[in-house]
Amino acid sequence: MHSWTDTLRFAFQPVVNLRTGGVAALEILARPESGDILAEARRDPELDGRLVVSALRAAVRKETMLPLHINVFAATLADLGGLTPLRDAVREAGRMPWEVTLDVVPPFAHVPQQALLEAVAALRGQGFRISADGIGDGDVPLRLLTDLAPDLLKLDASLLARPAAVRAMRTLCEQLGALLSVEGVETELQCAAAMSAGAQLAQGELFAPPARIPMADVYVPPRSPAHGAVPRSDPSVREFVRPAALLPVTASAGQVRALLTCSPDVSGVLLVDQAGVPVRSVHRSRFLLTMSGRYGHALYADRPAVKLGDPPRTVGVDATAWEVLDVVAVGGRDRTSDDVAVVDHYGRCVGVVRLADLVRALAETRVEEAAGLNPLTRLPGSDAITGEVDRRIADGRGFALSWLDIDHFKQVNDSAGFAAGDELIRSVGRALQQAVTGHARVGHIGGDDFLVLADEEGLQPLVAAVLEAPWSAGGRPVTLSLATVVCPPGSVSDHRQAAACLAPLKKAAKSLSGASWVLGRAGLPGLEVRRGSGATPAQAGYAAAEPLG
Incomplete structure (x- = not known):
């Protein structure tokens, strides 16, 4: 009598690192020559567990050193409480558990969630890595997905037609410390969309089809400047990890x-x-x-x-x-x-x-950033700052957004000349950079206007550097105006709302005499005049009782 193993073969499909263009891992796919053993495994956890071990041994026979991705049904993990035979097989093969990623695949309906979470925790404790598979084409509940806290999320390529959903998954990955992968990529347009969405990994027919012999060479379309990855101020090392020998x-x-x-x-x-x-x-x-x-x-x-x-x-x-x-x-x-x-x-x-x-990657990032630098101060423009604001909002972090400009700057140019005006702008920009180095972002948004993104506790060095210092142009004293809106977590939905909160504060600061600083808090009425004198905020057209935002 023939065993089910007699007609079962395995194929290997590369998981590609979109940053490096190299093969990051191999997913092992069961390819039965007859029957539907996968449908049987879906109903029989013991059979599915044996399939997982067989997949590992098939990879060992190919003598590949690449990390492995092996599929397992969610119900199998919940029912068996883990995969003890897999741990033994990994040890016998001379591999390390953390070289194996278990792709937990749907369906999740009717799977005891607590049992699944306990099984995943046990496997993770042994060193195995966990991937949530079939996102966008499966039935994984969002709450369960966050509780699983996978090391990798695998999105179905069909989700690329819904960019907002992919961006949401990218944000979730950043919160969980997970990587984002896209499965089923078949066209260069899909690859570009995956890169643009910030996916670090991908697999599909475009790169290499599943094959009986593991492939080391894959095709990765050249990166287009118009479809670069989502810019990040500090790229994670996870994006560049290669398999280790x-x-x-x-x-x-x-x-x-x-x-x-x-x-x-x-x-x-x-x-x-x-x-x-x-x-x-x-x-x-x-x-x-x-x-x-x-x-x-x-x-x-x-x-x-x-x-x-x-x-x-x-x-x-x-x-x-x-x-x-x-x-x-x-x-x-x-x-x-x-x-x-x-x-x-x-x-x-x-x-x-x-x-x-x-x-290579950091040089590309710097080239992209350089394209947006202000030629006068070499500071980034508004896009860099507003992008960082949106990242902080997505991360649930509070921040303080400040706008600063030079009072009566047109008169400075008219009386002292544009060269003196340009040098004054450069000097203010340098002072801002030196004051916030390492804990804030400074942007020059045009003319004599600057934006500063910082934590609230980092505001005092900023004030001391720009408002307490004596400024002059062509021998004439010059003052600056500063407006700050403090945005606690959840108080604003995006950078546009933060800017809307900042606008009346800017107007109030400009209405004051001398070096001025006005501070408000998003969602709360009123403002604080911390420096400056003269016209009151009400006289400036600001309704002090109206909440910001």
């Missing part, structure tokens, strides 16, 4: 050499302990140079590879790309090309980052 810390130099020889794309090997914590980093070029030297193979082949490694450079999975560059900058110049290991909260390696990927 891992060997146990007990590996010999000969084993490392064999791995590097068979894998020309591997730039280095990390030697890890039993928990998956990097202990030593072996750089490809330096290692092979030592091994190829006179008597090198005879001297080192059977010796522990740790003797030829260096202390690993590591960053946390929550680090930014700029923090990775800080790590690279520390140490000798001979190690600037070393991979940087990315570790989770337990210190276990989840991948590596290559310096070239970071430099």
Whole structure:
């Protein structure tokens, strides 16, 4: 009697990193030659659990070092309370649990949610990574999705036709610390839409179809400036993570050499302990140079590879790309090309980052930002500030948005000349930058107008720098006006509403004599005149009893 395994085959489809263009992982797909074993597995958790183990073993037979994505029905996890056979199979294969991502697939209807959450927590505690699959084409409840707190969300490509929904999922991912992937990408237009929406990963026929042999080369359309990824002030290291080549810390130099020889794309090997914590980093070029030297193979082949490694450079999975560059900058110049290991909260390696990927992406970001810089002050324009305002609102963070300008600036230009006026604007811009370095954003929105985005506690250094300093142009004293609206979490819905709250405060500040500062709070009536004298806000046409916004 034939077993169901006799007619079951598996195909492998690459999961592509849209930032680097490289293959980030392989999803393993069951391909039965007859019957509908997947429909049976949906009804039979024990069968589905055996399918998961079979998928892992199929990947092991292909000798791929890439991380693996394996599908499992949500009901299977809830019913079995975890996948003990999978944990044993991973150990037997010599792989690490965190190299395996479990794609939890629909249906979710009638699945005991508490049992599912407990099973996911147990698997995550063992080191497995969790993906929520079928978003947009399945029935996963939004509340359950947030409770699962997956490491990865996989959207169906059909959702790309609804950009608002994709942006909402991107915001949710940022809240959860998860990556966003799009499945079923078939056209370059869909790929561009995925990039524009800020997805970091994707898979589909466009890049590579499922195949019996894992594919290392994929097609990724060139990035179009019109469809760049959602700009972020501090790109996350998660966007650049590549699969790591891992060997146990007990590996010999000969084993490392064999791995590097068979894998020309591997730039280095990390030697890890039993928990998956990097202990030593072996750089490809330096290692092979030592091994190829006179008597090198005879001297080192059977010796522990740790003797030829260096202390690993590591960053946390929550680090930014700029923090990775800080790590690279520390140490000798001979190690600037070393991979940087990315570790989770337990210190276990989840991948590596290559310096070239970071430099390329950050350079693109800087080019995009430069296009929006004001040519006079080299400060970003309003788009950069309003975009950051919207991100803070989406993150549920409070902020203080300030507008500042130079009083009677036309008279400054008329009396002192435009060159003196330009120098005054540059000086104010420099003072603002120096006052808020590291904890606020400054934008020059045209003419003598500036925007500053900061936390409320960061306002005092700003005031001291621009309102308490003496300003002059062509020997004539000059004063500045500052208006601030403090927006607690939930008080405004977007940057437009914040700007609407700021407008009457600006009018009130301009009505005062001398250096002035007016502060209001979104959603609350009234304002505070913290500096300045002369006309009252009511005389300026401001209704003090009317709530801002």
